[in-house]
Amino acid sequence: MSAKKVVAFYLEGCPYCRQARKALEELSSGNEAYSSVNIEWVDENKHPEISERYDYYHVPAMFADGEKLYEAHPGEKYEECRENVRRVLEEAIS
Secondary structure (H helix, E strand, O other): OOOOOEEEEEOOOOHHHHHHHHHHHHHHOOOHHHHOOOEEEEEOOOOHHHHOOOOOOOOOEEEEOOEEEEEOOOOOOHHHHHHHHHHHHHHHHO
């Protein structure tokens, strides 16, 4: 069974988006299952026609099969972000 595709929304220069990408790199490094997850990063400013079809307020926001699995919140610490990204990856491979 292949992993679910994840759609992730971000903004250039967003510190929370940077930390989500860092967490993703850390978690995927050396983990074949996590690194097999196809994540489509969508810049909401460049592709509003895509982002308007999804229900979220903060970025990064990650969806699989149209279901929101993670949405960052202001003040979110790296450890919390990393755990949320891990949860998204787990859901994608389940």
